[in-house]
Amino acid sequence: MQSIVEFKNIFKSYPGVIANDDVSFNIKEQSIHAILGENGAGKSTLVKILYGHVKPDSGEILINSDLAIINSPSTAKNLGINMVFQHFSLFESLTVAENLILGMNEKISLTKLKDKSKTICDKYGFNLNLNSPISSLSVGQRQSVEIVRSLLNNPKILIMDEPTSVLTPDEISKLFKIIKNLVKDGLTVIFISHKLEEIINLSDYVTIMRNGKVVSTISTQNEDPETLGYKMLGYKVFKAKQVSNINFSQEIFNIKNLSTQSKDPFTINLNKIDLNLKKGQIFGIAGVAGNGQKELMEILLNENDYEFSGDIIFKDLNINNLSTFQRKSLSISYVTEERLGQSAVPEMSLSENIFLSMSHKSEFKKGDFINFEKINTFANDVIKRFNVDTPSYNVKAGKLSGGNLQKFIIGREIMSNPELLILSQPTWGIDAGSEAFIKKTIVELSQKGVSIIIISHDLDELLEVCHEISVLYEGSLSNPLNVENINITKLGKYMGGLFD
């Protein structure tokens, strides 16, 4: 097979970072070629260059051995290159067909387009009603719309940026089947991911990138997740394995029959949620994003005095009507999904960000005056104990990388000595080193008797650290599954809403 795309010495720098450093490799026609790397390894920049979204500082791209100058996405489309982005660009209030026609370069009538789309859907098994509005579709279906939209342009090359990050296990296997069929019919697929098993299951070749450079381009045939992971990171990752055959006894936190009846169409109503957490237990709440995680977290934090029915009980005390401040004073700590702007203020120094979450603690205050000396000492402790890579506590939080900031935030909350720690997406979008460190810290914390709730859409992460997992689906919470002898098929069914 000949190469359809050849990257030759691609170089691209942004202020402060080199995103692509002398990147060269070839992609064979009619193959599934994965690009593997951590967040910030440069894989997104590279495909954006191929798609004409970003201009390289130097280097060439050959398409079918011809030099291609790709100035814009429309040039890319003319060359047969299409891309499905991680974040969808669909109009919520328009129908599927209307969204499809908006992506067309050529002029085409709506009926003709519908015929064409229907053929594609039937052939590859996309389950789409062309007349339903986007707002009524699940995340997986929205992705299908994006893929069909790309296929309508008869592409030769399809780029997919982290397509599985928003899907349930069931949807992922469906997507993989579709991709394999597309390749059989002549398409070349470039697939970006940082999930090792996926890459081995799906792709033929993989290019591994680290710090903007290509480490190697290899066939996936003789690789397993461990060898591939080692190549991606350059070091072995510690796996935090939770010991789960413990008998927990002391109840610490209960949610009883929690429901909401909001009329806002953009929120998910929670439906009779029950949750029971014991001392030293880690409880995972799994599920695809947008199934009520945000709403649940808002109620747990008591943001905006969210209205709900049911009871939240912490250590035999009903905390329904307690403010965030009062809940924190009871030693409940939070790490929210939004790192910058909620758990930390980017414009403020790390010291100030310590006080952000500690203003209920008397040791940092003398009356109404802030004791900055003590806060600085505390900030230094957090930085040292949690390996936060920063020159000083005076650095603004916004300057830290995602992983470093998350270590800082989680470190801050842990050092406030919580009895209950509620984490939302604790390792989302951070580098593998920080991720491993955070997981290890969480496991160790639970062994010291702290109870932890983790809300996450990363199933692997939950399976690694939790004792029990429930799935949140359209506002309902499944019964908990013990991780020790977990039935993955059952978990997959739960994620699709098929509760017992």
Next chain:
Amino acid sequence: MVYLIRFQLREDYSNLIFYLSPLVAVALTLFFGSFIFLILDLSPIESFKIFFISPISNSYGFSELFVKATPLAIIALGLSYCFKNNIYNIGAEGQLTMGAIFGGGIGLLFNDSTSVFLLPLMILFGAIGGAFWATIPAILKTKFNTNEILTSLMLTYVALFILDYFVVGPWKDPAGFGLPKSMPFPDAGRLPVLFDGLRVHIGVYFAIIICFITYIVYNKTLFGFKLKVSGLSSKASQYAGFKHKNLIFYTFIISGACAGLAGLFEVSGPIGLLYRDISPNYGFTAIIVAFLGRLNPIGIILSSLLIALTYLGAEDAQLFLKIPSAVGFVFQGLVLFFLLGTDFLNKYRVFIK
């Protein structure tokens, strides 16, 4: 080919430039201001001399500079609490007027008093009047989520009409030849001047004390920290457990009280009675002062002096150059425009595509 001007947030915008941009704005104002004089067939250099140098070339001028700067500084210091909290109280002029009505009302009520307590009581009521007027938009904002810019601005006109009612109605001076003004306050109700024969009064001390307290509050206290967090990110403020509604109340009350204080100082100081035009838009101009001073207490003192100079310069320009004193407002407007511009360009990168 369509050219689009696009703006991109700078990831790393400069703090130094943030504090230097008022100077850049002033320089640009002078540069473009000179064209105004050129258009009017005046020599820019001579005009600037009359506008900015001659007003403060003697002790009387200096005193007048502080007379104008004092209310501007006091109001702007109060406003900075609101603005830091991202609450846009535009109604300081109304709160100033209400302070003058409340405090001045006390002075008229006890118009034969010689007690040393009269002035402190007037000052207290001035602050209460301003704070009272400012709680109205605060209640509307927190209970009904109304836009505080609109409500505080509209209440300004209500306050002006209330003052109008009093000076043509119940409080009209019977010996005032029917003019819309009150009786003069008794001597015990007049603000002491600092030097005989000059109008600069003890309000200057108040401005300095308020500046000092504000500096401490912003840099050392929990309340200042809450304001900073809530101004930067309301979500973070919720995460921290700060009650945003309470902060809205407190900041409105503080800024209202400051404006009320300034209003009382005007009527019991330089003016000495109540009448229609007690303020040459100090309440509005103080908004420019607050931003030009970067919401920093010391910066506000400096910017209040600069803006006060435009008031004096405009008066001199009217006298000596025979141009309308509104030129002063033109300069204030230019400063604000260029300040917003430099801030924007500091925060965003502009490119044409």
